Amino acid sequence: xxxxxxxxxxxDVAVAGLRAAYDALADCDLEVxxxxxxxxxxxxxxxxxxxxxxxxxxxxxxxQTETTPNELGAKSWKDVLRLRWRISATEANRRLAEAAELxxxxxxxxxxxxxxxxxxxxxxxxxxxxxxxxxxxxxxxRRLPGxxxxxxxxxxxxxxxxxxxxxGPKELKDTAELRLFxxxxxxxxxxxxxxxRRRGFSVGNQGRDAMSALTxxxxxxxxxxxxxIFAKYAAPGMCNPEDVEPCTSxxxxxxxxxxDHRNLAQRQHDALIVIGRIALMSGDLGQLNGLPxxxxxxxxxxxxxxxxxxxxxxxxxxxxxxDVIRMAAHANHHLAVFDQATGSALELFRARRxxxxxxxxxxxxxxxxxxxxxxxxxxxxxxxxHATTDWAHGGNTNVxxxxxxxxxxxxxxxxxxxxxxxxxxxxxxxxxxPPHLDTGQTRINYHHRPELLLHPPNNQxxxxxxxxxxxxxxxxxPNDDTAKPTIVARDTESIRDTEPFTPRTPIDDAKPPPSEPxxxxxxxxxVFDPGQHIGDDQANxxxxxxxxx
Numbered sequence: 001x002x003x004x005x006x007x008x009x010x011x012d013v014a015v016a017g018l019r020a021a022y023d024a025l026a027d028c029d030l031e032v033x034x035x036x037x038x039x040x041x042x043x044x045x046x047x048x049x050x051x052x053x054x055x056x057x058x059x060x061x062x063x064q065t066e067t068t069p070n071e072l073g074a075k076s077w078k079d080v081l082r083l084r085w086r087i088s089a090t091e092a093n094r095r096l097a098e099a100a101e102l103x104x105x106x107x108x109x110x111x112x113x114x115x116x117x118x119x120x121x122x123x124x125x126x127x128x129x130x131x132x133x134x135x136x137x138x139x140x141x142r143r144l145p146g147x148x149x150x151x152x153x154x155x156x157x158x159x160x161x162x163x164x165x166x167x168g169p170k171e172l173k174d175t176a177e178l179r180l181f182x183x184x185x186x187x188x189x190x191x192x193x194x195x196x197r198r199r200g201f202s203v204g205n206q207g208r209d210a211m212s213a214l215t216x217x218x219x220x221x222x223x224x225x226x227x228x229i230f231a232k233y234a235a236p237g238m239c240n241p242e243d244v245e246p247c248t249s250x251x252x253x254x255x256x257x258x259x260d261h262r263n264l265a266q267r268q269h270d271a272l273i274v275i276g277r278i279a280l281m282s283g284d285l286g287q288l289n290g291l292p293x294x295x296x297x298x299x300x301x302x303x304x305x306x307x308x309x310x311x312x313x314x315x316x317x318x319x320x321x322x323d324v325i326r327m328a329a330h331a332n333h334h335l336a337v338f339d340q341a342t343g344s345a346l347e348l349f350r351a352r353r354x355x356x357x358x359x360x361x362x363x364x365x366x367x368x369x370x371x372x373x374x375x376x377x378x379x380x381x382x383x384x385x386h387a388t389t390d391w392a393h394g395g396n397t398n399v400x401x402x403x404x405x406x407x408x409x410x411x412x413x414x415x416x417x418x419x420x421x422x423x424x425x426x427x428x429x430x431x432x433x434p435p436h437l438d439t440g441q442t443r444i445n446y447h448h449r450p451e452l453l454l455h456p457p458n459n460q461x462x463x464x465x466x467x468x469x470x471x472x473x474x475x476x477x478p479n480d481d482t483a484k485p486t487i488v489a490r491d492t493e494s495i496r497d498t499e500p501f502t503p504r505t506p507i508d509d510a511k512p513p514p515s516e517p518x519x520x521x522x523x524x525x526x527v528f529d530p531g532q533h534i535g536d537d538q539a540n541x542x543x544x545x546x547x548x549x
Contacts, residue, residue, distance in 0.1 A: 047127035054125045057103040060095070065106070073418055073434030075408040082374065083437045101138060117141065119154075119161045129161070132169035137161065140176035145184045146193075156183075195219050210318055233271035236260045241270055248274050289383055290360050296379065297324055298365040314364050314379035316448060349396045355384040359399045368448030370406040371429040372419075376447055377406035385410050387421045387429050403429040 008016075033041065064077065074080045081092035102121040105113040115121040120137050123129045129137075137160055144153055156179065164172045201216035218226070233239055237252030237260045247256055262270070279285060285293035296314040303309030303321050311324035319327070355363070364379040371387075382404040389395030390413075403421070405413075412419045420432045430443035446453055 050127040050130045057099040060099045061103040072436045119158045128165045133164045136173045234267040239270045239274040316378045353391050367404040371403045371445050372409040372431045373445045
């Protein structure tokens with residue numbers, strides 16, 4: 001008989017000793033220490049805090065050579081760090097970048113190599129510089145011009161590290177700025193490579209007034225294109241929203257020109273709206289995840305009738321309800337409005353694997369985006385995922401059994417040591433992580449539906465322990481405006497109501513809209529008809545069909 005004994009490695013012993021030393025320090029009485037002794041203790045703790053990240057990077061780089069993110073159940077190393085140690089994506093990226101530049105390396109033959117920033121790594125390993133110094137040093141070296149050779153770059157780093165040992169981050173930054181200026185006093189020479197590196201355009205987050213700031217750098221080609229477009233559409237009198245009939249083609253009248261009191265920036269803003277609207281109405285943009293490229297807005301009948309509240313687009317943009325109504329007057333926008341709606345009529349069972357356009361719109365209205373916790377991808381970038389049972393394992397293509405998931409997260413679902421999904425008795429999709437990433441974190445993503453945290457469901461009942469969590473079409477939720485919704489994440493009833501679902505507007509214009517059952521609530525205003533642009537036959541032509549699960 002053989003007995004296998006697991007012996008502690010030297011690393012285990014060292015880490016245990018580190019933990020024991022910390023516990024011993026925590027039990028010490030600091031009240032008996034004098035001022036010089038306290039300063040000495042703080043000096044040692046500060047030095048240790050500078051040195052510990054070096055060991056963390058050593059372990060991380062070793063882990064990266066030992067396994068892959070997919071084997072751990074994540075789509076990237078950033079997600080491994082973010083999920084395992086509950087840090088932000090920004091912090092995870094910072095740690096990964098520092099590990100790549102300051103951590104140990106190996107050649108393809110296995111020979112050890114010095115870190116990319118060897119001097120910086122050595123100084124931090126000795127506790128001579130802290131994290132703020134490292135940030136300044138990395139940024140300064142990143143900004144070195146491309147013509148600087150490797151030897152000069154190495155000497156530049158060594159000189160700055162010598163300065164960092166004796167000064168704070170502010171003084172180090174000033175020194176780095178001066179040295180960078182002396183290296184390249186004339187600035188970078190304009191060339192295609194530099195322009196290609198700096199090109200970009202981004203839209204900032206919405207502020208409290210729902211406005212978004214634009215930032216970017218246009219290449220000469222991009223500027224030339226938009227220059228001539230703005231010359232046409234941003235001319236005085238063109239695309240003026242204050243006109244009864246704005247001029248969007250041809251030449252504006254003299255009255256329109258004289259009555260146009262907008263400045264150039266405002267005219268260019270309005271021109272962007274018209275140009276985008278023309279592109280959407282052209283029908284030449286193809287499909288996006290099974291639906292025509294269109295603006296999809298989710299809201300409620302109550303907010304439409306009261307002319308108050310907000311709508312949310314498939315990209316998570318917040319729109320005042322007045323803008324929603326105005327946009328609904330234009331073609332190729334899908335306005336998903338639900339009131340006491342259920343999903344019982346949106347069941348395809350085993351008839352097809354891919355979701356129909358009607359089901360996609362319902363899921364966008366219900367989920368708002370990828371349902372995996374921590375994922376911020378909106379509905380426009382999400383696919384339809386069979387949440388309760390994989391299609392390959394006999395799952396049904398029913399709206400109650402499906403959810404939205406972005407492509408990378410959809411591919412992470414794997415019953416064999418991967419992510420799994422279920423739908424609980426409240427209709428919420430829960431994502432269960434693999435063992436390596438399971439730290440007891442939340443299973444539900446509230447990013448796209450934060451209002452659910454403000455109005456918890458009433459009369460919650462625990463699920464039957466003998467049955468797996470799943471959607472139940474015969475289990476209604478409380479009939480009030482604060483009940484936790486699953487079709488629209490705002491003041492609507494559950495997808496699991498017992499009434500048959502009846503769309504307010506026809507999904508397929510080849511079929512007449514079904515008659516609406518009598519209800520106490522008023523009907524949806526006839527503000528928009530998405531049936532002109534969506535048909536079930538489009539689901540068979542998905543350019544990017546969702547994965548099987």
